[in-house]
Amino acid sequence: MSVNAQGKLIVTKAGISLRYWSSAIFAIILSIGVISFEPDIIADPIDQASFGLFTRLFSHSLYPENVAVNSASTVVLINQKSLTDTNEKWPPSFGFHASLLQRLIADKPAAIVLDYLLVDKRNDRSLEELEKTLLYAKEQGIPVIAARGSYTGYPEHGIIPELGKHVILSAGWRDKKNAASPFIYNIAMEHGDDHYLDSLALIAFKKYCKKYPKLPSCDHDGFNYDRNMWVFWSSRIPDYKSFFQLSDNELFKAIECEKHASNDLIGKAIDYVGGQVSSCPSQITLPAHYLIKDFDDRVKKMITNKVVFVGFNMEGIQDFVVPPTTPSPIPGVYIHAMAFDNLVAWGDDYFAIEAVFSDMRITADSIEIMTLILILIFHYAILKYVLGRTRGSTFSSALREDKEFNITNNPLCIFKYYYNRLCYLIDQKEIFGILKQVVQRLAIVIVELVILIAILFTISVSIEMYLLRIVPVNWLSILGLTGINMFLSVRMMKLN
Structure with missing residues (x-):
């Protein structure tokens, strides 16, 4: 100056x-x-909004679209029609669950995942029937994976003792700190003194790898329980017509998918890049009544050698998740199915907030x-x-x-x-x-x-x-x- x-x-x-x-x-x-x-x-919220928008824009091009990933899982939803057609009320009897499981077991799935709690006997006389069904699945070599009740609410068992000895118990989802997040997924959770329980998705993946050990994602050195998964949602829509090889005059309405366009200016721009969102998740989905009341032999192809996730889709039950790839909430069982698909796609190289290299703090x-x-x-x-x-x-x-x-x-x-x-x-x-x-x-x-x-x-x-x-x-x-x-x-x- x-x-x-x-x-x-x-x-x-x-x-x-x-x-x-x-x-x-x-x-x-x-x-x-x-x-x-x-x-x-x-x-x-900023992190989840960033990843949600990223997924919405690029999942159609970045998510793997190979046969191994897209054919690994099926979701079975217990809805109101399933209960009405079988003269059941809420909550459904253990006999209802036994009938559904018997139908699934007959089609030889790789594993069955139950995304609902079995913690109360309720003086239900059909409990013995469900116990025998689970024992039969165990004898047939079909693992049944059940969700545990929260450790704080059910510290001793987390499941009815008579049933617990025939199933593989997973971590209690209600113990998860971010239970409402559509992205953050604990692959395992601590229960007690340094004792970890694997999540539903991780147990299902390990069982799937035993059936298909040559799958590339099954070649891993183990999982870091402190490295929580961030679920990458796929925007792929199942093609039910080609899956069931239907004729033009025969419709199979397992679930109807519709395209939804955004009304706001920014949303329309996103639609232009990533496409309109679908009302359906990416997993093949079956309402339970196709397995019990409306028996259809073609559903066997959807179950055989797949991991079948069973959950509820009932009004009034606050178990839902809001992914970035659908315009409205979907049943909570889908986050477990999507996390499982992520593991099938990438194994222990799934996405997380930390780098995959355990010796590097990045x-x-x-x-x-x-x-x-x-x-x-x-x-x-x-x-x-x-x-x-x-x-x-x-x-x-x-x-x-x-x-x-x-x-x-x-x-x-x-x-x-x-x-x-x-x-x-x-x-x-x-x-x-x-x-x-x-x-x-x-x-x-x-x-x-x-x-x-x-x-x-x-x-x-x-x-x-x-x-x-x-x-x-x-x-x-x-x-x-x-x-x-x-x-x-x-x-x-x-x-x-």
Whole structure:
């Protein structure tokens, strides 16, 4: 800095550069602080919204579409029609469950997963029938995996003792801290003193691997119980017509799927990229009445050698999940089925908030910080070295070049001044050079945005997802902080 003959302070080029980089470094440090000290009550919803939108946009292209993954599971839903057709009331008798299981066992599934609790005898005389059915499944070599009651509510057994000796007990889902999340899935949960119980999906996957040991995902070294899965939802829609080889005059209405378009502008843009959402999940689904009352021999193909997940779809039962790939809530059994499909697709390389490498402490937050630093350094370098070369008389500064003009609060005077100044620039043909510079700067900003988004997408997909197996939960935060920095830096340097 220096002082001229009139005693006014002049900021030199070196002074501007120092001020610029000081402000840039401060902005980067502040952005890192926002990420590092962001409270969970704010960070968790942003993370889930980021991953949900990412899934909504790219699951159709990033989720594996091979036969092994798409043919591993089937969901059987016990709905109101299932109870009505069999003269059952709520809760259904143990005899109802026994009849359903007997039908499933006859079709030789790889395993049966029961996503409902069996903790109360209820003086039901048909309990013995269910016990005999479970024993028969055990003798046939068909594992039945049952959900355990919460450890806090049922510390001793978690299931009726007579039934517990014939099933494989999984971790209690109600012990999960994020039970309502459609993404966070504990592959195992601690019960008691350092005693872990595997989840429904993990037990089912281990049993499936015993039947199909050559499956690539079954070749793993074990699972890190502290590395919770983030479920990657598939947007694939089952083709029931081709599955059952139906004729044009014969319809099999196991479940009807409809496309739903978004009404808002942003939603329509997402629909354009990712397609409209379907009302159906990606798993083949059968209502239970096709197995009990409306017997149809064609359903055997849906059950044989598959892991069958059995759950409820009843009004008034608060067991549902809201994935990003459907427009409305679906029964909670689907998160177990989807987690199982993720394991079949990737094994122990499933997506999580931490890297798959156990000896490297790399998390989504650390990747987020490094990505943000890279993007902001690139952004401020662009502003300094590219936009700096086009510096000169901009449109707004050219309008203020009249030295006789004094700032006034009278809006009419201000308007008249700017109007006269604009007419002068047009008359002198200076306006075309100024507009050319504005277009150049606008083009630079657009190119910068494209490069920044490309960097972000490359890191999210190539490095996070495919190399480290970290779920891309941070890109909305990075875009938001980058946008704020871009706005403030332009204002700071008075480049507009």
